[in-house]
Amino acid sequence: MLPKQSATFPSKHISRKPGKKLSPKRRHKILQNLIKDALKSHRADYVEIRIEDHERTKISLRGKNVDELATSRSVGGCVRALVSGGWGFVSFNDIANLKDHVALAVSQAKLVSRVCGDNLLAPVEPITDTVVPALVVDPRSISLASKRALLEEYNDIMLSYSPKIQTTAVRYRDTYSKKYFANSECTYIEQEHCDVGASFTAIAREGDNVQQMLVSAGGIDGYQCIKGHHDEVRECARRAVENLSAAPVDAGQYTVVLDPGLAGVFVHEAFGHLSESDFIYENSMLREIMVLGKQFGSPILNIADGAAVPGHRGSYKYDDEGVRSSVTPLIRDGVLVGRLHSRGTAAKMSERPTGNARAINYRFQPIVRMTNTYIENGETSFDEMISDIDKGIYAIDAYGGETTMEMFTFSAMEAFMIRKGKVAERVRNVVLTGNVFETLMHIDAIGNDRKMNDGGVGGCGKGQQFPLPVSDGSPHIRIKNVVVGGT
Amino acid sequence: MKDLLDVAIKNADAAELYLVNSETIPVVFEMSKLKQAETKRTTGVALRIIRSGKIGFSSSTDLSKAAADNLVNMATESADMGETARFDFPGPITDGEVMPAPLIYDDRIADIDADELIRMGQEIVDIITEEDPSIKCGVQLEREVQEVTITNSNGGGGRYRKTTLTAMADALLVEGTDIFLIYSMAGSCCSNFDSRSIAQDVLERVRLGRTIAQARTGRMPVLFTARGIMPLFIALQSALNGKTVLEGSSPLADKVGRQVFDPRVFVYDDATVDCALGSCPMDAEGVKSRKTPLIEAGVVKGHYYDLQTAGKAGTSSTGNGVRQAHAGDYFEGQPTPGTSNPLIAPGTESLEDMIASMDEGIIVDQVMGAGQGNVLTGDFSVNVHLGFKVEHGKIMGRVKDTMVAGNTIKALNDIVAISDRAEWAYGQYSAPAFLFRSLGIAAKGS
Numbered sequence: 001m002l003p004k005q006s007a008t009f010p011s012k013h014i015s016r017k018p019g020k021k022l023s024p025k026r027r028h029k030i031l032q033n034l035i036k037d038a039l040k041s042h043r044a045d046y047v048e049i050r051i052e053d054h055e056r057t058k059i060s061l062r063g064k065n066v067d068e069l070a071t072s073r074s075v076g077g078c079v080r081a082l083v084s085g086g087w088g089f090v091s092f093n094d095i096a097n098l099k100d101h102v103a104l105a106v107s108q109a110k111l112v113s114r115v116c117g118d119n120l121l122a123p124v125e126p127i128t129d130t131v132v133p134a135l136v137v138d139p140r141s142i143s144l145a146s147k148r149a150l151l152e153e154y155n156d157i158m159l160s161y162s163p164k165i166q167t168t169a170v171r172y173r174d175t176y177s178k179k180y181f182a183n184s185e186c187t188y189i190e191q192e193h194c195d196v197g198a199s200f201t202a203i204a205r206e207g208d209n210v211q212q213m214l215v216s217a218g219g220i221d222g223y224q225c226i227k228g229h230h231d232e233v234r235e236c237a238r239r240a241v242e243n244l245s246a247a248p249v250d251a252g253q254y255t256v257v258l259d260p261g262l263a264g265v266f267v268h269e270a271f272g273h274l275s276e277s278d279f280i281y282e283n284s285m286l287r288e289i290m291v292l293g294k295q296f297g298s299p300i301l302n303i304a305d306g307a308a309v310p311g312h313r314g315s316y317k318y319d320d321e322g323v324r325s326s327v328t329p330l331i332r333d334g335v336l337v338g339r340l341h342s343r344g345t346a347a348k349m350s351e352r353p354t355g356n357a358r359a360i361n362y363r364f365q366p367i368v369r370m371t372n373t374y375i376e377n378g379e380t381s382f383d384e385m386i387s388d389i390d391k392g393i394y395a396i397d398a399y400g401g402e403t404t405m406e407m408f409t410f411s412a413m414e415a416f417m418i419r420k421g422k423v424a425e426r427v428r429n430v431v432l433t434g435n436v437f438e439t440l441m442h443i444d445a446i447g448n449d450r451k452m453n454d455g456g457v458g459g460c461g462k463g464q465q466f467p468l469p470v471s472d473g474s475p476h477i478r479i480k481n482v483v484v485g486g487t
Numbered sequence: 488m489k490d491l492l493d494v495a496i497k498n499a500d501a502a503e504l505y506l507v508n509s510e511t512i513p514v515v516f517e518m519s520k521l522k523q524a525e526t527k528r529t530t531g532v533a534l535r536i537i538r539s540g541k542i543g544f545s546s547s548t549d550l551s552k553a554a555a556d557n558l559v560n561m562a563t564e565s566a567d568m569g570e571t572a573r574f575d576f577p578g579p580i581t582d583g584e585v586m587p588a589p590l591i592y593d594d595r596i597a598d599i600d601a602d603e604l605i606r607m608g609q610e611i612v613d614i615i616t617e618e619d620p621s622i623k624c625g626v627q628l629e630r631e632v633q634e635v636t637i638t639n640s641n642g643g644g645g646r647y648r649k650t651t652l653t654a655m656a657d658a659l660l661v662e663g664t665d666i667f668l669i670y671s672m673a674g675s676c677c678s679n680f681d682s683r684s685i686a687q688d689v690l691e692r693v694r695l696g697r698t699i700a701q702a703r704t705g706r707m708p709v710l711f712t713a714r715g716i717m718p719l720f721i722a723l724q725s726a727l728n729g730k731t732v733l734e735g736s737s738p739l740a741d742k743v744g745r746q747v748f749d750p751r752v753f754v755y756d757d758a759t760v761d762c763a764l765g766s767c768p769m770d771a772e773g774v775k776s777r778k779t780p781l782i783e784a785g786v787v788k789g790h791y792y793d794l795q796t797a798g799k800a801g802t803s804s805t806g807n808g809v810r811q812a813h814a815g816d817y818f819e820g821q822p823t824p825g826t827s828n829p830l831i832a833p834g835t836e837s838l839e840d841m842i843a844s845m846d847e848g849i850i851v852d853q854v855m856g857a858g859q860g861n862v863l864t865g866d867f868s869v870n871v872h873l874g875f876k877v878e879h880g881k882i883m884g885r886v887k888d889t890m891v892a893g894n895t896i897k898a899l900n901d902i903v904a905i906s907d908r909a910e911w912a913y914g915q916y917s918a919p920a921f922l923f924r925s926l927g928i929a930a931k932g933s
Contacts, residue, residue, distance in 0.1 A: 069570070212861065282520070403855075404872055405668065433855075485868040
């Protein structure tokens, strides 16, 4: 009953000798020919084809049990077509029928263009390139058994730390992706990418009081980034247990100092999403709010995003529209100086594409996304930063964050009161919220100790596209007048 | 599929295949204009085996012969490392002993094409922008036809087809730096669903939110609408999950048969509701769907389970085995306990009377940050993304820069009233509105 088709590009469709590898040149030729054929008969203005092959390993431990341990393979592709300003998109697993998918994408684009056809594409130079990552240790070369053994070492450290540790969650994911991109403008790119991440959660309990703490690891240069975290994991268990004795924070408005972990989430949530141009490019009111040259934050604030920053979870050479990645300054000395673009948003705003069009996989269209987003170093040391705070909060690491453009919220994993210039007692349930336009103005001190956060198995979500690997980072920062919700 | 099961069983004590074929057609309007039409076709298979008493799992989008061997090898390797199986795959579902399968397939939905979706989407855009052309709206209509086949070596499983039509709309109003954003989402498996209802739903709240009112920091009565109650719902969903119960991290572990909530609280999970988005004739492990009482009259009646978790807990699956999507591949996740259609039962008061009874308080209709806090303890602390100030029984306007915080179990013991009508929230769960006596509000500038 199995359908007689191969979804693996391109062995069945092209190769006559199973197992024999095709040269990139030959693959290129075949894809180009397919596109040319489709264009001949359908006269689309633009067609792009993405074919992807993802191999994943997932391991999850919960308490003493293995919750998930599996490998998976996801092979498929998509076609995006632009006809008279209307977009059509088709995703599929049967790559053998590529030509039919192109025809369907083109017919859908025509359907859209009859109603509304005002989509544009900013011009970019055609590219031919092959990108292969330099891995220290390829995760595919490590057996499931040794991956599980390492994770169990970490899990055992947490479980045996204290009888108050009720349970744990250790999650690990590695993905090796091969991505082929070709479009009707003669761009042909093959990119391979490796993404490895893990998170370690300790859950402490005392009666009805349950507290959890999470540390994470990850990277794009191989499996070794998961190794050697024994001390952090032990600390994680200790922090979870200590948090049991923390008092709930009193709701109100505070001066808060964010550690680099939480400040990274802050810059991603509070500002980063607003700099994604697809939110604003067709709304004149929002464009006015986000006009370049506007004073957006305090003069000590500098923010940038870029996949061309090497070595982080959001790093790559070409985005999912085949555009070369870059580093985009977003805020310089508090002034709005840039934003993130796809080819579509750049064309509408008469700006240059920044290489930020990303899709989580072949089932989705590329949309404007962040990559590695960070606040640049300032000049204030941590001690100076807290020295003149009479009553404030020192908030560390984030459970998560969310934004709806104007408003943002994020929750601290761990927090301490600051009293009379000193870090004082532990508090819990610290959730911070604010209005981006005011909050960036209220940053009045920036540290000189920037760290990037590359850990975890999650990522950024936008619309239906989750999880997308990104990194964020910051030095310590201090913000005045932040609303903290208590319980 | 039978072939693959035969190959798998050669190497294992028992095997199960889960095969998905689906076609989704989304059409997307952005800023009140048609943006794109899509067709997404998904094929995937998951193989689960029990080998030497241990569970192995693997999944693939490739259904070719060569890939099948690889799938079996990967599942075998994972079984060597896997968890001890505490269950047997279910045998054939015997009809007659339980309710008939719910309605989840409608030819008229299956026949909807991109052209018709565009027309339906344009109607929603027109209703919203006719009220106020300065509203920019985003609309997404999506039609899905899904075919699921489950077979196992005990002769269990089955095959079903499901259609869904979902509609999402948002309205955006910008004034100065005030960005006012409202969402609505609804859907059904059946064609009696009128997608235009979400336009009215959005507009009603636009009207209420035109004026801005100042909230104050302090404790006060708070009314959550069906949508607003999301953070409390997430906490209940976590606390009633057989897995968190088994691990001892749920506050409702060891509470079965005990009065934990106000006697007006009733919570069920019901996969047999006709036309509801979460309905299925069987769960993702081939266990017959049913209605499961979780909380009745404030008493914890039970928790929800998949096969493996139930086996460990010494109980039976409640037909709540789900496979969680990873990046759109929903056959990729191993079965785990999950809700189908969670239902919080309505009460007796009218929503109007409940609002009229509030001397000073807040209505919470959309929240941001639900699920971010300490979900395990039921503590919530969320931004009131859309909420209203009530004074002397009247809605005064929309609040900004405001948070609401509390504890789910405490709040559900401090209920003033529950509304007489339950509504679907984001197509995910059905709930009435709850008015709580006193919760913490934190507001900027007060």
